[in-house]
Amino acid sequence: MILVYMECRDGKIKKSSLETLSEAKRKGDEMSMETTSVLVGHGVDALAPEPFRYGASKVYILENALLGHYSPSGYTQALLSLVKEIKPEIILFAATAMGRDLSPRLAAKLGVSLAADCVEMIAKDGKLEVKRPIFAGKAFASFTFDTSPQMASLRPNVFSLAEPAEGQGETIKKEVSIAEDQVKDKVVETLKAEGAELDVTEADIVVSGGRGVKGPENFDLLRELTDILPHAALGASRSAVDAEWIDHQHQVGQTGKTVSPNLYMAFGVSGAIQHLAGMSSSKYIVAVNKDPEAPIFKVADFGIVGDLFQVIPPLKEELKKILSE
Amino acid sequence: MFVKRVPDTESKIKINHETNSIIEEGLNFVLSPYDEYAVEEALQIKEAKGGSVTVFSVGPDEAKTTLKKCLAMGADEAVLIKDDTGETFDALRTAKIIAQLLKTKYTEFDLLLFGKQSVGADSAQVPSMVAAMLDLPQVNVVTELEVDGNAGSAIREIEGAREKVAFKLPAVISAQKGLNEPRYETLKGIMAAKRKEVPVITLGDLGIQPDDLAANLRMAKMESPPVRESGKIIEDEPAVAAKKLAEFLRQDAKVI
Numbered sequence: 001m002i003l004v005y006m007e008c009r010d011g012k013i014k015k016s017s018l019e020t021l022s023e024a025k026r027k028g029d030e031m032s033m034e035t036t037s038v039l040v041g042h043g044v045d046a047l048a049p050e051p052f053r054y055g056a057s058k059v060y061i062l063e064n065a066l067l068g069h070y071s072p073s074g075y076t077q078a079l080l081s082l083v084k085e086i087k088p089e090i091i092l093f094a095a096t097a098m099g100r101d102l103s104p105r106l107a108a109k110l111g112v113s114l115a116a117d118c119v120e121m122i123a124k125d126g127k128l129e130v131k132r133p134i135f136a137g138k139a140f141a142s143f144t145f146d147t148s149p150q151m152a153s154l155r156p157n158v159f160s161l162a163e164p165a166e167g168q169g170e171t172i173k174k175e176v177s178i179a180e181d182q183v184k185d186k187v188v189e190t191l192k193a194e195g196a197e198l199d200v201t202e203a204d205i206v207v208s209g210g211r212g213v214k215g216p217e218n219f220d221l222l223r224e225l226t227d228i229l230p231h232a233a234l235g236a237s238r239s240a241v242d243a244e245w246i247d248h249q250h251q252v253g254q255t256g257k258t259v260s261p262n263l264y265m266a267f268g269v270s271g272a273i274q275h276l277a278g279m280s281s282s283k284y285i286v287a288v289n290k291d292p293e294a295p296i297f298k299v300a301d302f303g304i305v306g307d308l309f310q311v312i313p314p315l316k317e318e319l320k321k322i323l324s325e
Numbered sequence: 326m327f328v329k330r331v332p333d334t335e336s337k338i339k340i341n342h343e344t345n346s347i348i349e350e351g352l353n354f355v356l357s358p359y360d361e362y363a364v365e366e367a368l369q370i371k372e373a374k375g376g377s378v379t380v381f382s383v384g385p386d387e388a389k390t391t392l393k394k395c396l397a398m399g400a401d402e403a404v405l406i407k408d409d410t411g412e413t414f415d416a417l418r419t420a421k422i423i424a425q426l427l428k429t430k431y432t433e434f435d436l437l438l439f440g441k442q443s444v445g446a447d448s449a450q451v452p453s454m455v456a457a458m459l460d461l462p463q464v465n466v467v468t469e470l471e472v473d474g475n476a477g478s479a480i481r482e483i484e485g486a487r488e489k490v491a492f493k494l495p496a497v498i499s500a501q502k503g504l505n506e507p508r509y510e511t512l513k514g515i516m517a518a519k520r521k522e523v524p525v526i527t528l529g530d531l532g533i534q535p536d537d538l539a540a541n542l543r544m545a546k547m548e549s550p551p552v553r554e555s556g557k558i559i560e561d562e563p564a565v566a567a568k569k570l571a572e573f574l575r576q577d578a579k580v581i
Contacts, residue, residue: 070488072453072463097483101465104416104450108457113417113541116448129545134414135445138338139347141414142545184462185496189489191480199484205580229581241502248468248503249482254334254444255358255502263580274334280550284578286570292560301556302573310563311570318571322581 002028003088003149004037005079006051006059007098013039013047016094016156016202018054023121023159024092025055030123033089036060038082040075042068045173052167059169060086064176066183070098074183076105078176083110088149090128095153096201107151114151115143119158119260119281128152136254136277156202158260198233200252205263206282208235208252209245210275212268212289212308216245221312222267228319235259235279237269253278267308271296288312326367326380326400327423327451328360329443330391338549345547346411356391359440361507362500367438368399369505370472376435377401383408383422389523396518397510405525414446415542420454422538425531427459434495436477441466441499452499462492468503 004021007014021037028035036058037051048059062078083091083106091106093099095117107114119140120131130152131142145151200206207226209219219234226232236250252259254274264282269275271287271294279285280299287300288308297303304311332338332352339348356364367378379402380395382388392403406422427434437456442449449465456463462477468487469480475494480487482501510518528538557573559566574581 072456072465073460076457097466097481100449101453101463101481104448104453105457105463107450108417108420108454111417113415114450115542116416116450132447133550134447134547135332135336135338135347136334136447137550138336139340139547139549141345141547143414143542144545145541146539146543147541184460185464185490185492187488188491190483191487191489192485197485202484248501249485251502263574263578272335273337280553284574284580285553286573288570292558297558298555299553300558301578302570303556303558304566304570305558305560306563306566311567314564314567315570318568319574319581322571322575 001034001036001086001088002090002092003083003086004035004056005091005093005099005102006037006039006047007094007096008039008041008044008047013050014094014096015161016096018050019156019159019161020092020094020154021051021054021056022162023154024090025162027121027123027128031126036088038062038079040067040078048171052169053164054162055167057169059171061171061173062176063173064178066178066180067176069187071183071186072101072105073185074178075102076109077178077182079106080109081176082174083149091149091151093153095155099153103151103153110149112147112149112151113145114153116153117155118152119155121152121154133258136258136274137281138277155260198231200233200235200250200259201257203231203233203261205229205232205265206235206252206259206261206279207232207265207267208237208269208279209240209267210237210269211239213240213245219246221309225312225316228316228323237275238272266296266300267312269296270294271299326363326378326395326438328364328380328382328391328395328440329357330354330382330384330388331357331443331445334358334444340547340549342547345544354387354391356394357440357443357445359442359444359500359502362502362504363438363440364395364398364400365505365507366470366500367436368508370436374472379404379431381406381423381426383419385409392523393518394510396521397514398508399514403521403523405523406531407525407527412446413540413542414448414544415540416446416448416450416454417541418538420451420458422528422531422533423451423455424458425533426526427455429531430526436472436494437461437497439497439499441501452497456497462496464490464492464496465499466501467498468501470498470504
């Protein structure tokens with residue numbers, strides 16, 4: 001059996017969890033293995049039908065009022081009791097902030113290793129082989145597991161979301177017994193960023209600015225472009241972040257985030273090796289830079305040698321025109 | 326405080342396909358960037374609240390250089406847990422060693438600080454695993470930390486937002502960029518660090534048998550990323566170039 005953790009945020013199951021479930025179902029079918037899912041929290045029953053639409057045959061709901069807010073120790077405790085009972089062969093998480101926080105805690109409690117942030121999963125002789133980036137994508141390593149359950153987290157935005165179908169399955173609700181002192185690290189408040197900006201790791205399009213943007217105020221120009229494009233997020237190079245033009249949340253590269261969007265647009269980004277590591281797996285890369293020798297052009301599918309301040313205004317108009325068609 | 330020696334972020338990573346490992350020759354090894362924030366935070370807490378800062382690294386003798394840097398920054402003590410196995414990408418192994426150290430030899434502590442991930446293995450698992458093994462609270466990817474007596478509060482980064490987490494000490498914290506501005510070593514600190522001994526603890530000293538650390542993750546292969554071909558580069562007037570780019574996005578890439 002494959003068990004997939006369903007992450008809830010703002011009363012919804014995260015898209016990256018559904019991507020993970022979609023991939024689990026594809027591999028589960030190949031290995032003739034049942035694909036199930038689990039929701040943890042308080043009052044999350046209403047979300048139960050959603051995983052059925054992506055191929056889950058069962059949805060476990062682990063309910064306790066103490067789990068209304070995320071806590072790695074509390075959630076681990078809840079998952080641990082389920083895993084010991086149903087004994088899945090494979091446990092998968094989306095490699096989101098929560099997934100990457102929670103999954104290693106559960107793995108350690110089960111005494112097994114976990115492959116984090118995987119970008120490929122192959123079914124081989126009834127077991128998994130997973131591929132994950134190392135050195136922020138400067139290399140890739142593939143692993144098999146010697147222990148059971150096999151555990152992995154899958155990178156958001158990499159695995160395709162299945163076409164939702166009319167699905168039905170079994171909902172199994174369990175009251176979790178948990179003591180207050182087992183919830184050791186509870187989220188007491190969620191502080192939303194201004195305008196609740198989309199994260200670069202979850203966006204279809206990343207619009208990124210580097211040293212060539214020249215100052216914090218000019219990021220507004222990139223922000224305007226981001227607003228025009230569907231499901232786009234604002235990114236930045238390390239030099240722009242280190243100059244304090246923009247918050248670190250936006251940094252792409254080896255000391256920032258590694259992204260694999262459909263489209264990566266680099267404006268005034270030279271393309272230092274640590275930046276390229278973080279975005280080279282994007283499907284399409286376009287770059288605008290004044291320097292024809294900038295390394296970013298070596299990975300760009302389409303490049304413009306020019307001044308970003310002169311290119312972006314007409315580009316905005318062209319894109320608006322196209323998108324309104 | 327737990328730190329790791331890693332190739333710097335400017336490194337080009339080359340692979341030895343026979344051994345499925347990276348070629349270390351010619352690489353410049355440094356203190357892992359996120360660990361610097363953890364060291365700085367430990368020093369700031371010590372300066373504000375008292376106490377002492379001990380830094381550990383699990384690795385080969387060469388990791389002493391990394392530990393000396395932490396001493397030069399101001400750490401009180403540095404200890405090497407000698408492990409010549411090399412990179413296994415198996416976080417459980419490292420976590421077991423650290424948990425055993427904290428269960429047997431260094432049982433008194435208020436905070437365990439880590440970088441949010443090592444730059445290289447990129448697993449971001451050791452802090453959570455150690456917390457699990459010792460049944461401690463954990464807060465990862467922390468950009469703000471406050472400690473008051475045995476109560477702690479931390480802000481951690483999540484997608485497009487931040488979470489405030491309350492916990493009691495002792496606890497495991499992993500540092501994210503933005504937590505602070507790591508200090509440079511002073512000349513005086515470097516000289517003092519040179520004179521300090523870095524004690525070495527072996528896995529045997531911790532009562533760990535090789536079987537206890539048997540690999541769970543078996544590497545099947547290591548490979549370089551696919552090489553990207555550079556595409557079309559144009560130098561037209563901005564308005565013309567913008568139009569061509571928009572057409573490329575629509576017609577060729579079909580992303581909009």
